[in-house]
Amino acid sequence: MRVMVIGSGGREHALAWKIAQSPLVSALFVAPGNGGSALVATNLAVDITDHAAVIAAAKDNQIDFVVVGPDAQVVAGLGDDVRAAGITCFCPSKAAGQLEGSKSFTKALCDEFDIPTAAYGRFEDEASALAYLYTQGAPIVVKADGLAAGKGVTVAMSVEEAEEAIIDCFSGAFGASGAAVVIEEFMEGEEVSLFVLSDGTAILPLTTAQDHKRAFDGDTGPNTGGMGAYSPAPVMDKVLYDQTMDEIILPTIRGMAQRGTPYAGVLYAGLMLTEDGPKLVEYNARFGDPECQVMMMRMDSDIVPLLHAVATGTLEGHDVVWKDDYALTVIMASNGYPGDYGKGSEIRGVEGLDNATLTVFHAGTKRDGDRLLANGGRVLNITALGASVREAQERAYHGVDAIVWPEGFARRDIGWREIARET
Known part of the structure; x- marks a missing residue:
């Protein structure tokens, strides 16, 4: 099998590193890749925002299977376009990718299917957002509705900090991603992430991880795309795990199918472990970065059959084995x-x-x-x-x-x- 990974970050190097170990793979490419992926694959200088260029590169290199890494490409519908060109692709559809691309989409799904999450409001103008803030007070969480490379979230401990975050969003700090703002209640607890694979029907749980979003020691400084992670996260015990699967993951996969937008890909649930049980903070429609790196280090199974089964709707019956470490x-x-x-x-x-x-x-x-x-x-x-x-x-x-x-x-x-x- 000739495989092409899309992306240039640490997540994509980790995926390429793991995919390269598969005996099923005869040739591996990464587009555009980086200085590390060049050690395990052939980098291709392709503009991945140009879907026609990606498809051309795949055809030129006789690619059998495309694995899409970055969130922006998921949300832009790269998977749909690659599949339309007749190439098997691991990537949620553009419609399903809204779970990450629109926080208000996910909130509405939670409302519809009784998935526990923070209370919220969604606003398309600064005045309405500020008015809501003043009725709620602080601490409170302000989020740009769209993708913002992990930086569009402010956990505001004061009204003044929340005001600044709202004004930043509507003044264009996050481009079109900040054209609407979601304001959420502040949830007390510990954050943890749970990853599963789904082909739209079958679900294969993967593992847990804990990310560190703040830039500096002691969880201080601005939010980042992630400064480190570890896996598994023992704080996610079996009781919490089962509760999360029953109350959050299963209703999401079933709900997306009921809506006519089945979710086929890796689903990354960011959770808050509150006194009332686990609640959804957000969904990501791809492997986390840097969570992917620790997951690939721990995975004992060949990842290629798992990704391919998701892409071809044949996940039922597959399993995954992890190292004890x-x-x-x-x-x-x-x-x-x-x-x-x-x-x-x-x-x-x-x-x-x-x-x-x-x-x-x-x-x-x-x-x-x-x-x-x-x-x-x-x-x-x-x-x-x-x-x-x-x-x-x-x-x-x-x-x-x-x-x-x-x-x-x-x-x-x-x-x-x-x-x-x-x-």
């Missing part, structure tokens, strides 16, 4: 991220780090001859296995400390919640 990833990001940051600085010390328990996934990198250069906000994902979260963390930070990159930074406390519980 925990996996933890630490993001090294460019100084200034998630704000303005520079590109082009040299990174040294990455080569030779990979071993049986440590892998460096590349996100925002490119190669200039023998030099590895930073080419994005989140740049490297140092990912390790361990018998405990603490051991995985120690191994990951050993890798971080071996990398010489003065223009980058990393949080030093990834996994802190679970490590506190382990001691």
